Amino acid sequence: MPVTQWWAEQAWRGGPGLDEGVLIETDGDRIVDVRSGLAPPPGAVRLEGVVIPGMANAHSHCFHRALRARTQDQRGDFWSWREAMYAVAGRLEPDTYLALARAVFAEMALAGITCVGEFHYLHHGRGGVAYAAPNAMGEALVAAAADAGIRITLLDTCYLSGGIGVPLEGVQRRFGDADAAAWARRAGALCPLAHARVGAAVHSVRGVPAEQMGTVAEWAAAHAAPLHVHLSEQPAENQACLAAYGCTPTQLLGNHGVLGERTTAVHATHLSDADVALVAGTRTAVCMCPTTERDLADGIGPARALTSAGSPLVLGSDSHAVVDLLEEARAVELDERLRSGRRGHWSAAELLRAATVDGHVALGWPEAGRLEPAALADFVSVDLRTPRAAGAGASHELAALVFAAGAADVRDVVVGGRRVVAGGRHQRIEDVWGALTDAIAAVTG
């Protein structure tokens, strides 16, 4: 395969600002060279707008997309929303799951997301009966990502209990394996592909009894795989954990080997100062999902304290109330402002690193999310010649990209050297609106 040249007027190469006249050379699925200050060579593919590395959506439950706009007129809280979410979970089968995931991953591609971490717990058929192919559901997700042209880390999730000391009930039985050892056997049968890797997840301290957690952590360590876990999204989880175990969820995870450099704690909303010290001290990454945390009335987690103390920051669109990693990036900063009364907690470049390189590390793709030789050829162009982004001036264009642009401004998306989106249109799934409409109608009442 010959070298391909891609040229953009501007690109972000990881520093505090943008480079001008950037030529990216790719060979197959890899970047082989990146240079700035060049005019477009004849034959180069011109990318429209500012080029950034592909973005990593580090926390996704793709089927929650079916609920967008469908629960907004309901009163209630996280727990009543969960009932609506379970109703969708109850209807999914491998074919409908594939169709829905393909459409949602296509929406992600259009938003400049080139890698998704799918926190996957809907493993089994109705009543919890295993499919003939035990990983039929996970394999549907992997196939959907291939169809949509993006990478996936399938975070196969261990989910054994409906609450601390409470058995799985109703639709939850579809989530459960017999125990963590059975989970490990099933997850171990999943094979990585060029576009797909496998990671592990402990659903939460609600979903996995403490004595089973170590098995999952050991599996992840043995496979050098990422390990993700929901942490303290709601105060009720903290209260139940304290009552049952006499400690916080953070302490419980720490005691059972779940925290550490390969681990990502998702939400981390309701933490004590000691919890913050423990999460950050173990270099556990934290995945903030601020548009979901707003939507589900979770609250605002101590993101700045965690990252100042040593946790890498990554981002997820989680329930997909919004699929826009740039909006997630600025929302982390803006919600920290609401929490603190102060501005300027992260620079635009720091937020963009969370959306790109650090997100990829948390998903086990350390060779992606950066514009440099030997990295995977995953990159995205964002149009800043819009009313939204106008007026920033040369020295603030990166801030305009992070604080004013969004998914609607993404023009080109290249994954592994292949153009998945061109001029804002998905090249394989022509009608993403129609695909979403049909796939969601098939699984909603």
Add this chain to the structure above:
Amino acid sequence: MPVTQWWAEQAWRGGPGLDEGVLIETDGDRIVDVRSGLAPPPGAVRLEGVVIPGMANAHSHCFHRALRARTQDQRGDFWSWREAMYAVAGRLEPDTYLALARAVFAEMALAGITCVGEFHYLHHGRGGVAYAAPNAMGEALVAAAADAGIRITLLDTCYLSGGIGVPLEGVQRRFGDADAAAWARRAGALCPLAHARVGAAVHSVRGVPAEQMGTVAEWAAAHAAPLHVHLSEQPAENQACLAAYGCTPTQLLGNHGVLGERTTAVHATHLSDADVALVAGTRTAVCMCPTTERDLADGIGPARALTSAGSPLVLGSDSHAVVDLLEEARAVELDERLRSGRRGHWSAAELLRAATVDGHVALGWPEAGRLEPAALADFVSVDLRTPRAAGAGASHELAALVFAAGAADVRDVVVGGRRVVAGGRHQRIEDVWGALTDAIAAVTG
């Protein structure tokens, strides 16, 4: 002028859902008939998407738009941000103010905003010297709105002190009249036009000494004009007011006749329960500006408590960190969720009423913001056939519009029976990006 027929597949006529096949007939600048359930008649203008009434941006400082993306890498707070804002204020003259306002109002038109309330305090030349035409700056704003094709309520602002007991200093001297009587004489010389009305504003308890407030309130009453005021945006204002006057800003405004049915209190962030009761008990409207309140680290005001107790809710984009009234609408709900831990404080229809009919009432245009006979012919179409809005299903389309669509999805904008935006393009100002870029470059360092 003959009757014009406009037809849309769907429209929101104020109820909990959307009507299908809606025909709007206009004669000159008025709607003369609205009917649902019809096929498009031959010769009707087809509007693309879901039609809603024109939106009212009830709180704008248009020149703050120059700061978008330019202060995001700064640390600090509201007060340090204000220094950057003052630097822009110091550079503006009638010609540059006109050019900037025209571009910003064009951005608003593209976002479906058909009426803006411009909280205008930059009255005088350098050093506070009056222009030969004493309202040269306000008239520039009125002309800019005409150029951009939208309505304006010029909320001419009385701003006499730099803090309680502190004289105006530096650039603030451009804001000040000699006293409230001098303000009233100058404001009284402003003439309404077909597209422009005049209202009054008390800047804040910081900007107007208590004994001067009554003059402004009386002027507004005598002119049956809207009266706006910044209220408790920052805790420091409350502390200064308590120290100087022995009461809260709300109480002070109440004691001096500033609250009431024609008044809109902007922000209302840091209120006591007694303040809430006083604001709502006087039927004072509250203008929430949540994207600005996030950006400036103001905090989250008690919007639900105020509106439950009787205050109409309206919305503003204020500093224009974002110009998207649909984003403001959902942000009020989402930030209330962060505050309360509960979901479902307002329905989509209630939020859309804030953005349309109630916003227009607060700006003194009670005959606008509704799709009904005799109303002004101001309406907007929003495309829901996007990946963002897909999947809501027939019974949740209004929620998709409010919770998932945005400024980028606005297709057609009609003001007074004339199409200002068609297919997402401004019909008079061809290159809004360029207009913003040039106008902002002219007034920034």
